[in-house]
Amino acid sequence: MEKIANILAVSANSKEDLLKILSDFPPSNTINNDGNYRLIIFDPTFERVEKAKKLIDKDKPWKGRQDIWFSNDPVLKKEGKIAFLFPGFDSVINPEIKSISEFFNYSISENNIGDNNKLLNQSLELFNASKIIDNSLKKLGIHPDMNAGHSLGEWFAIKASDLVSESSIKYLLQSMIPDKFKIEGIYFIAVASGKEKLDSWLKNIPDLYLSMDNCPSQILLCGTEKARDLLLDILRKEKIFYQVLPFESGFHTPFIKKHLHILDEALENIQIQKSKIPLWSATTLDLYPENFEEFKELTIKHLTETVRFRELIEKLYYQEKAKVFIQIGIGNIVGFVDDILKTKNYSAISTCISGRSTLEQLKRVLALLYVEGKEINFSFLGINNKTSTDTEDSVSIKGTSESITAEKTKENLSQLYAINNLSVNIEDPIEKAWNENLKEMMLTQDQIVRLFNKRKTNIDIKKTHSFITEKESIINKKSYDRTGNTFTENLYVSLEEYPYLIDHSLFKQPKNWKILSDINPVIPMTMTLELLMEAAQKQNPSQKVLKLGPVSVFQWMKVNTPFDQKIEGIWKSKDKISLKIKNFVSGEVQLGNNYPVPESKYLQEIDLGENIVSTIPSPEIIYKKHMFHGPSYQGILEVKNITRKGLRALIKKSTGKGSLLDNIGQLYGLYLQLTLGENSKVSFPVKIEEINFFQDVQDQQGVFECICLPTSFNNKISTADIIIKRENKIWCIIKGWKNQIFEGFDKNLWNMTLNPDKNILAKEISPNVYFFNNVYNYAVNWNFLMNIYLNEEEKKHYDSLLLNKKKDYLISRIALKDNVRKYIETKYGKKYFPIEINIQYDANNKPSIYGVKEASEIEISLAHKGTNSVSIVSEKTVGIDIEIIEERETNFLDYTLTNHEKKLLKDKNINEWSTRFWVAKEAYGKMLGVGLKGKPKQYEIQKIEGEDLIICNTTIKTIKYNNYIIGWTL
Numbered sequence: 001m002e003k004i005a006n007i008l009a010v011s012a013n014s015k016e017d018l019l020k021i022l023s024d025f026p027p028s029n030t031i032n033n034d035g036n037y038r039l040i041i042f043d044p045t046f047e048r049v050e051k052a053k054k055l056i057d058k059d060k061p062w063k064g065r066q067d068i069w070f071s072n073d074p075v076l077k078k079e080g081k082i083a084f085l086f087p088g089f090d091s092v093i094n095p096e097i098k099s100i101s102e103f104f105n106y107s108i109s110e111n112n113i114g115d116n117n118k119l120l121n122q123s124l125e126l127f128n129a130s131k132i133i134d135n136s137l138k139k140l141g142i143h144p145d146m147n148a149g150h151s152l153g154e155w156f157a158i159k160a161s162d163l164v165s166e167s168s169i170k171y172l173l174q175s176m177i178p179d180k181f182k183i184e185g186i187y188f189i190a191v192a193s194g195k196e197k198l199d200s201w202l203k204n205i206p207d208l209y210l211s212m213d214n215c216p217s218q219i220l221l222c223g224t225e226k227a228r229d230l231l232l233d234i235l236r237k238e239k240i241f242y243q244v245l246p247f248e249s250g251f252h253t254p255f256i257k258k259h260l261h262i263l264d265e266a267l268e269n270i271q272i273q274k275s276k277i278p279l280w281s282a283t284t285l286d287l288y289p290e291n292f293e294e295f296k297e298l299t300i301k302h303l304t305e306t307v308r309f310r311e312l313i314e315k316l317y318y319q320e321k322a323k324v325f326i327q328i329g330i331g332n333i334v335g336f337v338d339d340i341l342k343t344k345n346y347s348a349i350s351t352c353i354s355g356r357s358t359l360e361q362l363k364r365v366l367a368l369l370y371v372e373g374k375e376i377n378f379s380f381l382g383i384n385n386k387t388s389t390d391t392e393d394s395v396s397i398k399g400t401s402e403s404i405t406a407e408k409t410k411e412n413l414s415q416l417y418a419i420n421n422l423s424v425n426i427e428d429p430i431e432k433a434w435n436e437n438l439k440e441m442m443l444t445q446d447q448i449v450r451l452f453n454k455r456k457t458n459i460d461i462k463k464t465h466s467f468i469t470e471k472e473s474i475i476n477k478k479s480y481d482r483t484g485n486t487f488t489e490n491l492y493v494s495l496e497e498y499p500y501l502i503d504h505s506l507f508k509q510p511k512n513w514k515i516l517s518d519i520n521p522v523i524p525m526t527m528t529l530e531l532l533m534e535a536a537q538k539q540n541p542s543q544k545v546l547k548l549g550p551v552s553v554f555q556w557m558k559v560n561t562p563f564d565q566k567i568e569g570i571w572k573s574k575d576k577i578s579l580k581i582k583n584f585v586s587g588e589v590q591l592g593n594n595y596p597v598p599e600s601k602y603l604q605e606i607d608l609g610e611n612i613v614s615t616i617p618s619p620e621i622i623y624k625k626h627m628f629h630g631p632s633y634q635g636i637l638e639v640k641n642i643t644r645k646g647l648r649a650l651i652k653k654s655t656g657k658g659s660l661l662d663n664i665g666q667l668y669g670l671y672l673q674l675t676l677g678e679n680s681k682v683s684f685p686v687k688i689e690e691i692n693f694f695q696d697v698q699d700q701q702g703v704f705e706c707i708c709l710p711t712s713f714n715n716k717i718s719t720a721d722i723i724i725k726r727e728n729k730i731w732c733i734i735k736g737w738k739n740q741i742f743e744g745f746d747k748n749l750w751n752m753t754l755n756p757d758k759n760i761l762a763k764e765i766s767p768n769v770y771f772f773n774n775v776y777n778y779a780v781n782w783n784f785l786m787n788i789y790l791n792e793e794e795k796k797h798y799d800s801l802l803l804n805k806k807k808d809y810l811i812s813r814i815a816l817k818d819n820v821r822k823y824i825e826t827k828y829g830k831k832y833f834p835i836e837i838n839i840q841y842d843a844n845n846k847p848s849i850y851g852v853k854e855a856s857e858i859e860i861s862l863a864h865k866g867t868n869s870v871s872i873v874s875e876k877t878v879g880i881d882i883e884i885i886e887e888r889e890t891n892f893l894d895y896t897l898t899n900h901e902k903k904l905l906k907d908k909n910i911n912e913w914s915t916r917f918w919v920a921k922e923a924y925g926k927m928l929g930v931g932l933k934g935k936p937k938q939y940e941i942q943k944i945e946g947e948d949l950i951i952c953n954t955t956i957k958t959i960k961y962n963n964y965i966i967g968w969t970l
Contacts, residue, residue, distance in 0.1 A: 007363075007381050008044040009370070011035040015056055015072065022053050029383050036074055038371040040381075042067035042364070047843055058934070063347055063368065066843045074373025075345055080323030081145035082369075083316055084137075084277075086130060086160065087331025088152035095129040095329045095352040099359035100136045130156045130329050133351050136362065137326070141377055142369065146320060148280040150333055151212065151252065151307050160328075161279040163288055164295075165271040183250045183259075187228045189221045192241040192803030195310070205230050209253040212307040215339035217804045222253045236777065241803055243779040252307050260300055270296060280320075282312045313340045324372055326365060327351060335802055347372055354796050482571040489535050489569070491581065493523055494562035500656040501559050503630025507787045508756055510833050515792050516560035518835060523557040524633065525685050526665060527658030528585050533697060535567045536577045536589035543575070543591040545697050549690030550736075551587035595694050598730045602723055606707055608643040613674055616642060626670055628754060632656035635663040637703065639670070646720070647671045647708040653700040660700045668708050668720055668739060676718075681750035682742045682780075683718065689736025695729070702726050716741040744781040756788050757831045762818035765961060768874060769968060770822070772815040774807070774867040782810065789813055789834040808864050813839070815869040816847075816862045823873045824854045846929040861926050865964065872968045879926030880968040881919045885912050885960070896921070896936040904944055912960065917941055919967035920949040920956040927954070927969045 011032045012018040018037040021030050025046055037056065041048050048066060055062045055070050062070040076082070100106070137143075149157035158164050191198065194216040202208055208223035208231060223231065228244065235242045250256045272292050279288040283301045285308060313336070316322035327333045327350040337348040349368050352358050366376045378384070495501055495516070505521040513519060533545045557563050569579045572588065580586035619636050623629065633656045641648040649667050653660040665685050672683050705725040712719045718741060722734040752759045762770040776785065790798055790813065798806055817834045825831055838851040847862060849855040861880040862871040872880040888911070896918060897905070905913050921939045925931045932939070942950045949956045949967070958967035 006043065007367075007383060008041040008049070009039070009367075009378065009381065009383055011038040013037070015059065018056055019053060022049060022056075025049060031378065031383075033375055036077065036373075037072050038070070038074060038373075040069040040367040040371060042367070051843060054933075060934075064349070064364065067364075069364075069367045069371045071371040071373075073345065074371065075323035075347065076369070077373035079321055080372070081321050082142070082324045082326065082374075083146045083148060083320075083322040084134070084144035084157075084160065085325055085327050085333045085337070086147065086149040086153035086156040087327060087329055087333045088150055095126070095133065096358045097129045097132050099357035100132060100362065103359050104136055104139060106132055106135075126329070127156065127159075130160070133328050133358065134160050137328075137351070137365070140362070140366065140380055142326075142365070142374075144277055144326070146278045146280055146316065146322060148282065148312060148316065150214075150282065150309050150331070150336070153331070153333075154279075154282065154302065156328070157279055158288070161275040161277045161288075162273065163275040163279055163290070165273060183255055185225055186250045186255050187223060187225065188245040188249070189223070189228060189231060190243045190245060190803065191219050191221060191235065192217060192807075193219065195219055197240075201231060201234055209255070210306045211252040213310045214307075215310050215336040215802070217339050217802045218336070222250060222255065239777060241777070241779075241782075241807060243803070251303060252305065254304055257304050260303065268296075270299075280312060280316065282307050282309050285312055285315050309336060310340050313337055317341060317344065317346060323347070324369065325349075332800060332802075335800065339802060354800070481574045483573055484571060486568070486570045487539065489538070489567045491531065491565045491567050492562060493557070493559055495521065495559055496562075498559070498657065500632035503632035503634075503656060504662075505630070506556075506628060507784075508628070508754065508833075509835055510757075513835075517795075518787065518792065519560070520556075520787060521559050523559060523563060524656070524658045524662045525553050525585075526661035527656070528553070528557065528581070529587070529661060529688075529691075530658050530697075531567065532579045532585070532587050533589055535569060535579055536591065539569070539571075539577060540591055543593060544595065545589060545693055546592040546595065547590035547690055547692050548587060549688050551585065551688045551691075553585045553686055555584060557581075557584055596692070598692075598694055598733060602730060602733055606648075606709075606723070608641045608645045608648055608707075611642055612644055613642045616640075617670075617674075622666075622670060625751075625754065626673055627666055629662070629666065633659045633662050633666075635659050636666060639667070642671065642674060644675075646710055647706075649706050651704050651706050652702070660704065664706055664708075664722055664724065664734070664737075665739075667706055668718075668722070668737060671708055671710070671720075672718055672739060672741065676713075676741070681747060682745040682753075683739040684742070685737065686717075686740045687736070687738040688734060689738075691732055691734045693732045695726070695731045697732075704731060711736075716743065742778070742780050744776050744778040745784075746775070749776065749781065749784065752788060753784055756835075757821075757833045760818035760822060762815045762869075762871070764819075764822070765966070766957075766959070766968075768819065768823060769872050769880070769966075770815050770819040770870065771961065771966070772811055772818070772869045774811050774869075782807070785810060785814065789817055791835045791838065794839075807867070811867065811869040812862050812864045812871075815864075816860060816871040819871045819873050820849055820852075820855055820858070820860065823858065824852070828854045830854060842929070844930050846926070861923070861968070863922070863926075868964065870966050870968075877927050877929070878969050879923040879928070880966070881922035881926065882964050882966045883915050883919050883922075885915050885963050885965055887911050888914050898937050898940050901941050904941060912965070915965045916947070916949065916958045916967065919958060919965045920951060923956050923967045923969050924951045924954060 008027065009029050009031060010018060010021050010027060011030065012021060012035045013032065015037055017035075018039065021027055026044070027049065039052055039056070041052055048068060051066060052062075052068050052070060055068070056072070059072050060070075061072060062068050147157040147161050149155070188211065195210060195213045198219065198221070202210060202221075205223070205227050208221060208227040210219060211222040212220035214220065221231065232242065232244070270292065272290055272295055274290060275288065280286070281288055281298060281302070283305050284298060289295050289298060313325075323346050325334070325337050325346070325348040327348070330352045331350070334348045334350045337346075341348075347368055349365055351361055351365060353361055363381055366380060370376045493501070501521050501523065502519070504524050505519040507518065507520050509518050529548060529551065532551075533548060537543070537545055565581050565584070567579055567581055569577050572578050575591045577589050577591070578586070579589065616639050617626065619634070619638070622636055622639070623634050627634075632654055635652045635654040637650040637652060639647065639649040647667055647670070651660065651663040651667070656662070668685075669683050673681055703726070707723040707725075708720050709722070710718065710720045718739045720737050720739075722737055724731045724733070748759070748761055752761055762772040765771045776782065786795065786798060789810065794813070798809055801809060814834075816839065817837045820837050821832045821834065832852065836852060837849060837855075839847050840850050841847055847860055849858065849860060857875065859874050859877050860871065861878050862869065863881045864870070865882045865884055868882065870880055870882045872878050893902070893914060897914070901917060905917070918936070920941060921932060921936050924939050925933070939951050942952070944950075945955075947958050947960075948970075949958060955970040956967050957970055958965055
């Protein structure tokens with residue numbers, strides 16, 4: 001393919017002048033800073049130049065797709081202003097800064113700052129990265145007219161505006177001792193809806209607050225457990241997509257108010273200075289005050305009131321004339337801005353994106369600023385322009401710019417975060433604040449919590465946990481009352497030390513799949529129980545574990561990367577210890593010298609009655625059709641009874657830690673699957689009231705009899721008592737084992753989870769045409785679908801989307817990947833996993849399959865509407881579309897239909913047939929690989945043959961399917 005210079009920059013006073021410059025290929029860089037017609041193309045191939053010419057001819061601004069940047073109405077030439085937006089902490093990835101550090105000669109130390117603590121180190125890296133990106137833009141002559149932040153991003157914005165001295169933060173953090181801010185029983189719910197739609201529910205549900213008003217398509221609510229449940233009932237009925245976030249906190253709501261007296265002393269030490277750049281608050285929608293008392297008051301409001309980001313962007317746009325928004329660092333602020341201002345004339349861009357170095361992305365930032373009317377330093381783009389006005393700050397060539405040294409960074413950050421010793425001791429209140437309290441605040445900004453629960457003590461101990469033997473019990477601690485005493489123990493679990501955890505992976509992928517996050521290995525709840533008991537028994541090795549419980553689990557402990565946490569314990573009485581792994585699990589362990597005698601009712605033979613299933617599944621069938629567990633966690637030997645009263649089976653410990661108790665959970669899950677019907681295919685344990693041990697918990701050898709006795713089922717929680725015997729002697733009795741039934745897991749989704757290469761969810765409605773009807777409305781369903789169907793790159797893109805856009809993206813890939821896999825299986829006899837099918841797009845947004853040799857010659861097309869999607873696979877070029885049958889306004893018909901087409905529609909059902917015509921035009925445009933181009937009349941329906949429509953001698957088959965029209969080219 002023919003190419004010219006790496007970057008093409010052209011500007012002119014009129015459309016005609018600009019097109020004239022582009023008329024000969026290759027065109028030359030022609031800079032006219034007075035011109036309003038401005039174009040920059042990266043990697044300007046002939047095809048891209050031709051695409052740009054079409055955009056220019058239609059006066060259609062274009063902001064970066066296919067790396068084409070064009071404007072005919074620059075917003076910055078009409079008194080428009082630039083706003084820098086600072087996102088909060090992102091738990092997925094740190095901004096890439098190596099490229100700009102090398103270019104501007106910023107010296108960044110390879111040594112970690114605060115290397116004894118990953119969370120602290122990441123926090124400092126994020127601060128340093130935002131500072132470097134901010135400074136780099138200013139060296140390029142890009143200065144903001146205003147700064148703003150989202151939630152904790154305001155902290156970075158405060159520093160970027162130089163409003164508060166760095167040392168002031170020290171006093172604030174020292175006061176934020178984590179335990180004093182702890183709020184249990186408070187939940188965050190992300191909702192794919194605007195504030196207005198939920199206003200009435202906010203008023204009518206007690207203890208429910210708006211924490212973040214992000215944009216018209218996403219808000220974050222916070223409430224008590226009762227408020228959460230009332231809200232979720234409404235959201236399910238209204239079919240509004242939501243996600244309950246897996247942590248408890250109350251920031252940006254009144255829940256935090258009762259803790260704020262702790263900050264009094266710190267706030268008295270805040271040192272205010274005159275800001276260099278106006279800083280806007282997303283709490284008050286006003287400038288940050290430079291008066292001490294007012295600043296202190298706003299700090300309190302920032303923690304206790306709603307983040308009104310949507311309103312702030314609207315105010316900056318309309319009142320302050322901010323027309324270009326630049327995100328400083330990683331995050332989704334650009335997505336929020338796009339949703340808020342989607343019908344307005346504006347531009348928004350991030351300085352950091354996945355898949356491109358920050359240095360390259362800053363070139364796109366300058367390209368956008370230029371087409372929006374700002375004079376830029378073209379030398380940064382590799383273009384000499386003698387006529388352009390030099391910017392105030394020239395681009396610093398490597399070796400000549402000011403060096404931000406490691407020592408300088410350490411000096412500044414030690415003041416900002418009170419790190420006087422880089423080897424921070426765990427007792428230091430600053431590290432505690434960063435580890436605990438700030439972690440809670442960070443998590444409110446991420447929809448999916450991944451990394452900010454990583455902590456270490458000052459000494460990095462990585463231990464393999466195992467039960468304590470008598471030989472290890474060298475120190476015989478006295479049994480004295482230690483009520484109130486606390487302790488911590490490091491917990492480090494990795495696949496390297498516990499390789500068998502690969503057999504406790506939630507998702508099946510191709511053999512030897514290298515990307516562990518796609519498989520999602522997790523620590524079994526029962527292994528966690530053993531870890532808690534070990535930690536307790538180490539406090540007094542001479543005593544036995546007599547009882548465990550109550551125990552509650554909150555979220556999966558993933559080990560695709562090492563799980564690095566602390567077990568925290570406190571003595572509740574002389575022989576009882578309360579333990580927790582914060583945000584993951586909590587429980588109590590009772591120690592003692594002698595095992596108790598079981599109640600007499602448990603010693604008697606239990607008659608479960610007649611079996612209620614026609615065939616009791618064998619262990620082979622159980623692990624093939626009912627369980628996701630691999631060999632290290634397979635210990636079910638035989639199921640003897642499945643009756644209305646319960647289940648009886650024989651089990652044994654396998655090689656995985658916690659496998660014996662895990663077999664108990666498997667059996668109860670199996671019982672629910674086989675007795676509660678289609679809606680109970682998935683259940684996981686969430687709580688255990690108590691486990692009473694009558695023999696040594698360390699002794700798990702031999703064959704055990706397991707008897708599950710269901711006791712209650714309500715509100716999607718199923719409870720059972722479980723008896724475990726060995727050689728007819730009771731080993732333990734479990735009371736109140738609770739499984740949560742996850743709604744929406746029908747047989748199809750469960751089969752897809754267990755064997756994704758052998759199953760599909762989409763339905764073939766015509767040869768090689770597949771339709772996916774989305775019946776999965778719960779967040780847990782979508783998490784499973786996302787992990788089954790999307791590969792690593794697709795997941796990154798999925799995570800960057802707003803909630804409502806995520807659903808569109810996923811359902812279209814389900815329909816397409818199922819279609820492609822079935823096509824290959826039928827023609828070649830080979831089965832593929834969904835994750836192996838890769839989709840790419842050309843410059844015209846036409847999709848194709850790559851990475852699978854059997855699909856190299858096929859053509860594809862896909863479409864979605866509402867909650868449904870369609871796809872087609874063929875050996876020739878094809879197009880497909882789907883639309884809802886509905887009444888359409890007269891101006892729409894005038895826009896889409898020619899006079900000839902209107903005559904064809906005479907005596908037809910106008911709603912149905914206007915939809916057929918529109919679908920046919922869309923499908924035909926997709927077949928051509930260019931779409932409608934905003935000119936639907938150019939593809940005229942020549943005639944109607946039954947339900948088939950003819951365009952340019954091409955037949956488009958249309959069918960009515962439910963309340964949809966689906967059409968595809970033949």
